[in-house]
Every structure is written in structure tokens, then in C-alpha cells.
Ligand code: GDP
């Protein structure tokens with residue numbers, strides 16, 4: 001029989017960019033303005049049907065440790081996919097996202113697939129330039145998606161895009 005390959009996926013990004021909301025939207029198709037920061041204290045499994053084959057994602061969200069700068073490499077150890085999110089209305093969160101990219105490249109799983117996610121596109125007053133982020137992603141070999149956990153726009157693409165890029169061999 002064939003078994004479904006499982007991949008550890010972690011979410012990274014500054015506090016309040018919408019990491020937990022993204023997972024919530026993707027797994028429950030719901031959005032809450034007052035999501036518990038502890039919602040993602042552990043991981044959620046999702047089987048991804050990619051047509052030719054299926055894989056299983058073990059999706060890790062933080063319990064908010066990033067707020068206290070206390071996320072350790074233990075968290076992303078073994079992760080084959082990393083979703084690094086920023087809030088398009090917050091330039092600091094974009095700078096922090098780039099720091100995470102560097103950290104994963106130097107201390108994360110070698111060849112981990114990294115997805116850069118521009119969240120909260122439903123809001124106005126974007127601070128982060130879309131073209132700049134796209135160019136940064138392209139030149140750093142990252143997948144790039146824009147989405148809104150609030151409206152749901154683009155959220156599935158993040159998880160399917162990453163899933164298709166994972167090495168099943
Ligand atoms: P986390 O700290 O990165 O896990 O962020 P949360 O998922 O807890 O979200 C932080 C805040 O941003 C919450 O008030 C969410 O309701 C809000 N939020 C998350 N995603 C979106 C989005 O796409 N659009 C808007 N307008 N608000 C969002």
C-alpha cells in the first residue's frame with residue numbers, strides 16, 4: 001500500500017500579522033477578530049489532495065512566543081516548509097519577515113521551501129510595496145502570495161502552492 005508523506009510546516013512572522021488567522025481560515029474557513037493567541041499552541045494536520053498524489057501537512061502555529069522574541073530553533077526544526085507572513089499595512093512586519101527568511105536559510109532545514117505571505121490585503125493604506133516584495137521573493141527563491149485571512153482571498157493558494165513545491169520524490 002502507499003502511505004501519505006507527512007511534512008512539517010511552520011508559520012513565522014511578527015506578532016499580529018495574522019498567522020493564526022491564516023491557519024484558522026484555511027482549516028475551518030472561519031475568521032474571528034478576537035482569535036485566541038493560544039489557538040495554535042500545537043499543530044493541526046491537513047491532508048492535501050494534489051491530484052496525482054496526496055500529502056499530509058503538519059501545520060505548526062506559534063502560541064504567541066514571537067511577541068516576546070522567545071521562539072527558539074526547536075520550533076522550526078525539521079520543517080520542510082516555512083510560511084513567513086507580514087502585514088501589508090505594517091512595514092516593520094515586512095522587515096521582520098526578511099529577518100526570518102535569513103534565519104531559516106542559515107539555521108533552518110536545508111532546502112526548506114519558504115513562502116512569503118503578504119496578508120491583510122483587504123485593508124487600505126498598504127505600506128509595503130507589492131513589486132518590491134515580489135522582486136525580493138523572486139531573487140531569494142521564495143514563493144510569494146498575497147491574501148486576506150479576513151475575506152479568505154488567496155489563502156488556499158498559500159497552502160496549495162507550498163504543498164505542490166514540497167519534494168515527494
Ligand atoms: P498572529 O499573532 O500573527 O497569529 O495574528 P492573529 O491571527 O492573531 O491576528 C492578529 C489580528 O489581525 C487579529 O485582530 C485578526 O483579526 C487580524 N487579522 C488577521 N488577518 C487579517 C486580515 O487578513 N485582514 C484584517 N483586516 N485583519 C486580519
Ligand code: MG
Pocket residue numbers: 019020021036037040061062063064
Ligand atoms: Mg497567533
